[in-house]
Amino acid sequence: MKPAIATKLASLVARARELDALLADPQATANLDTFRRLSKEHADISPVVASYHDYLAAQADLAVAEEMSKDPASRDFAQAEAAAARSRLDSIDEAIQVMLLPKDPNDDKSLFLEIRAGTGGDESALFAGDLFRMYARYAERKRWQVEVVSESLGEVGGYKEVIARIAGAGAYSRLKFESGGHRVQRVPATETQGRIHTSAATVAVMPEADDVSGVEINPADVRVDTYRASGAGGQHVNKTDSAVRLTHLPTGIVVECQDGRSQHKNREQAWRVLAARIRDQQVREQQAKEASERKSLVGSGDRSDRIRTYNFPQGRVTDHRINLTLHKIDAIMDGDLEEITGALMAERQAELLASLAES
Numbered sequence: 001m002k003p004a005i006a007t008k009l010a011s012l013v014a015r016a017r018e019l020d021a022l023l024a025d026p027q028a029t030a031n032l033d034t035f036r037r038l039s040k041e042h043a044d045i046s047p048v049v050a051s052y053h054d055y056l057a058a059q060a061d062l063a064v065a066e067e068m069s070k071d072p073a074s075r076d077f078a079q080a081e082a083a084a085a086r087s088r089l090d091s092i093d094e095a096i097q098v099m100l101l102p103k104d105p106n107d108d109k110s111l112f113l114e115i116r117a118g119t120g121g122d123e124s125a126l127f128a129g130d131l132f133r134m135y136a137r138y139a140e141r142k143r144w145q146v147e148v149v150s151e152s153l154g155e156v157g158g159y160k161e162v163i164a165r166i167a168g169a170g171a172y173s174r175l176k177f178e179s180g181g182h183r184v185q186r187v188p189a190t191e192t193q194g195r196i197h198t199s200a201a202t203v204a205v206m207p208e209a210d211d212v213s214g215v216e217i218n219p220a221d222v223r224v225d226t227y228r229a230s231g232a233g234g235q236h237v238n239k240t241d242s243a244v245r246l247t248h249l250p251t252g253i254v255v256e257c258q259d260g261r262s263q264h265k266n267r268e269q270a271w272r273v274l275a276a277r278i279r280d281q282q283v284r285e286q287q288a289k290e291a292s293e294r295k296s297l298v299g300s301g302d303r304s305d306r307i308r309t310y311n312f313p314q315g316r317v318t319d320h321r322i323n324l325t326l327h328k329i330d331a332i333m334d335g336d337l338e339e340i341t342g343a344l345m346a347e348r349q350a351e352l353l354a355s356l357a358e359s
Contacts, residue, residue, distance in 0.1 A: 001055070001093050008100060009052045016042070016049045048099045051092055058088040101352045106207035107173035112276045113205055116161045117154065118181070120199025123188040125154025127310075128201040130333060131182060132162050135175070137335025144168025149269050150257050156190065163257075163273060165208065172207045174337075177321075177344040178307075179205045186312035196313060200306075206280040208272065215275040222274070223247040224267075229258035244270045253277050322347045 019042040022028045029035040062085035068078035115131050117124040139146045145167045152160040166175070183200045191197060209215050229243040243258030244266040255277065257270040309318045310329060317332050317340070318325045324343050326332065332340070 001096075005096065005100065009048070009096070012045050013049055013052060016045055019045075048096065051096050051099065055089065055092045055096065058085050058092060061085040062089065097353060098349065101349065104173065104176070106176070108170060109172045109207040110165060110167035111172045111175060111205055111207050112149070112273055113164045113166055113175070113178075114161070114203070115159065116202050116204075117159065118200035118202055120184075120197065122154060122156045122158075122190055123184075123197055124199040124201055125158035125160055126156065126189070127158065127182075127184045127199050128160070128162065129154065129158030130184075131201055131203065132159060132164070134333050134335055134337070135166070135178075136164075138175075138337045139166050139168065139171070139335075141335055141338075142168060142171070142174070144171050148259050149273060150255075150259055165269075165272075167208075172205070173345070174341045175205050176207075177341070177348070178203050180307035182308050182310065183306055184310045184312070186310075204280075206276040209275040209279050215279050217248070217275065217278060221249050223249060226263060242266055246270045246274050248274060248278065251278065251281060253281070319344070 019038055022038055023035075023042060029038065062082055065078045065082035065085055068074045069082060071078070113132075113135060115128045115135075117128040120127070136146050145165075147165045147167070149163040149165055151162045154160055181200055181202055183198060185196055185198050187194055188197050188199075223246070225245040225247070226241040227243050227245065228241055242263045243256065244263060245257075246255045247253075248255075253274065255270045255274045257266040257273065259266070259269075307319060307321055309320070310333070311318070312329060314327075315329045316325055316327045317329050319340060322343060324340065326339060328336070
């Protein structure tokens with residue numbers, strides 16, 4: 001085990017003892033918020049501390065086995081025990097390194113999913129609709145809730161743009177690597193001569209801000225417009241100024257929301273989307289400043305990056321960041337994304353472990 005990791009573990013053990021004492025003190029936990037904060041911290045570090053104790057126990061077993069191996073009568077047995085202890089040490093050491101990797105504070109949050117048609121005209125709008133259905137079906141498999149915030153329908157179907165909120169445990173952790181350019185190669189329904197076309201759509205995945213007030217937005221910097229919603233929704237939607245458009249003047253970010261029946265609900269939802277977009281922009285600017293020469297393969301989420309190709313004639317989906325090709329396009333378009341999201345998460349973990357080894 002590296003000395004830096006051993007030092008970190010020793011400090012966590014000491015902190016765990018402090019937390020045990022605080023949680024056992026009625027005065028220290030009289031405040032409910034304090035109790036929750038301490039309990040969460042204790043729950044976060046307890047698995048690491050338990051693994052460290054397992055590591056120390058394996059070290060002790062190894063020391064005993066090596067001592068026993070000096071006796072010819074028990075040498076064979078002791079050597080087998082020593083080999084088993086070394087194997088446990090390696091396994092626990094690797095597990096501890098994973099536990100100590102920096103955690104994304106947004107992983108447990110809900111998210112806003114934005115899909116926009118790109119090059120390809122009507123076909124790109126149809127593809128955007130297919131992508132939205134793919135993510136909605138994946139969310140259904142995970143028992144997450146999907147709420148359409150805003151939509152702009154394509155001329156022949158699909159979406160020119162659709163924004164949805166996906167709420168559920170770990171939603172952002174599974175979908176955060178989906179941001180980027182998605183390309184499709186297929187024969188469009190509108191194609192009469194059977195030619196394969198290439199179209200594109202962009203996807204943006206942004207964690208929902210815990211509290212809109214937590215994002216610094218000066219109300220004077222936001223122009224609020226209300227207007228009459230268009231499209232489906234009945235007479236009430238079409239006869240009242242229920243739709244809301246927010247324009248953040250410093251950044252030029254525009255958010256429109258017209259899905260709800262009331263202006264109040266649309267206004268509240270629009271502010272949440274605006275906060276998420278501003279936070280997302282701030283994070284990306286900060287990441288750009290801190291970018292090292294070794295660029296993360298799956299962590300950049302650059303909107304201009306072409307991250308994935310969906311080739312229907314060949315029945316394959318290829319994620320270009322990790323060179324993963326799966327020949328089950330129908331299942332993937334029906335929401336079977338677990339293999340792709342799992343591979344992306346594993347690649348990100350491998351990158352973090354490599355960075356830890358270099359430090």
